[in-house]
Amino acid sequence: GEDVEQSLFLSVREGDSSVINCTYTDSSSTYLYWYKQEPGAGLQLLTYIFSNMDMKQDQRLTVLLNKKDKHLSLRIADTQTGDSAIYFCAERLGYNFNKFYFGSGTKLNVKP
Amino acid sequence: DGGITQSPKYLFRKEGQNVTLSCEQNLNHDAMYWYRQDPGQGLRLIYYSQIVNDFQKGDIAEGYSVSREKKESFPLTVTSAQKNPTAFYLCASSITGQAGEAFFGQGTRLTVV
Numbered sequence: 001g002e003d004v005e006q007s008l009f010l011s012v013r014e015g016d017s018s019v020i021n022c023t024y025t026d027s028s029s030t031y032l033y034w035y036k037q038e039p040g041a042g043l044q045l046l047t048y049i050f051s052n053m054d055m056k057q058d059q060r061l062t063v064l065l066n067k068k069d070k071h072l073s074l075r076i077a078d079t080q081t082g083d084s085a086i087y088f089c090a091e092r093l094g095y096n097f098n099k100f101y102f103g104s105g106t107k108l109n110v111k112p
Numbered sequence: 113d114g115g116i117t118q119s120p121k122y123l124f125r126k127e128g129q130n131v132t133l134s135c136e137q138n139l140n141h142d143a144m145y146w147y148r149q150d151p152g153q154g155l156r157l158i159y160y161s162q163i164v165n166d167f168q169k170g171d172i173a174e175g176y177s178v179s180r181e182k183k184e185s186f187p188l189t190v191t192s193a194q195k196n197p198t199a200f201y202l203c204a205s206s207i208t209g210q211a212g213e214a215f216f217g218q219g220t221r222l223t224v225v
Binding site: 004006008031033035040041042043044045048088090098099100101102103104105 | 116118143145147152153154155157160162170202204206208209211213214215216217218219221
């Protein structure tokens with residue numbers, strides 16, 4: 001299957017940590033991605049993780065992967081107002097792994 | 113600079129008309145994709161192409177058509193058969209195989225008037 005699920009909204013205060021969660025159903029996923037979308041724009045890649053990894057850290061971003069539960073999370077440390085956006089998780093599937101499936105997106109609102 | 117260009121950014125169409133959305137990439141990617149984005153529904157795959165002169169239907173292909181005559185170009189036609197075409201359309205490309213992310217254009221917002 002290719003169902004990728006996320007909660008729709010998250011609200012945090014500036015300076016706090018944000019944790020955005022995602023669940024996926026296809027255990028054959030080899031790469032899992034986090035994208036950010038500003039209003040009216042395309043998606044920008046934030047980070048990705050190989051399915052044989054448990055964690056990846058990149059500056060303020062930490063990705064955790066629980067393969068057993070098919071759960072992916074993105075933690076943003078010291079969240080800023082500029083982090084307000086929609087965040088999508090995605091998995092790469094299909095013959096030759098050439099199909100990307102996206103979650104519904106989580107809208108992060110950062111309050112000053 | 114390398115990237116994906118979608119045009120136009122905004123498009124208005126009368127009911128019953130076909131309209132074509134442009135997508136061009138200079139990243140030398142073999143694979144290209146079209147997604148539709150509606151509020152609260154995320155991105156849904158319309159069509160994808162892994163190589164020139166070949167393409168496959170995605171999950172919501174009805175009412176849409178594509179062509180892939182050149183590696184750089186993957187235009188999407190929204191036909192009059194698409195009952196609810198008003199949406200934000202995103203084009204993407206990637207290398208083929210197991211590695212690599214999808215690169216996105218800036219999107220085209222289509223409104224039926």
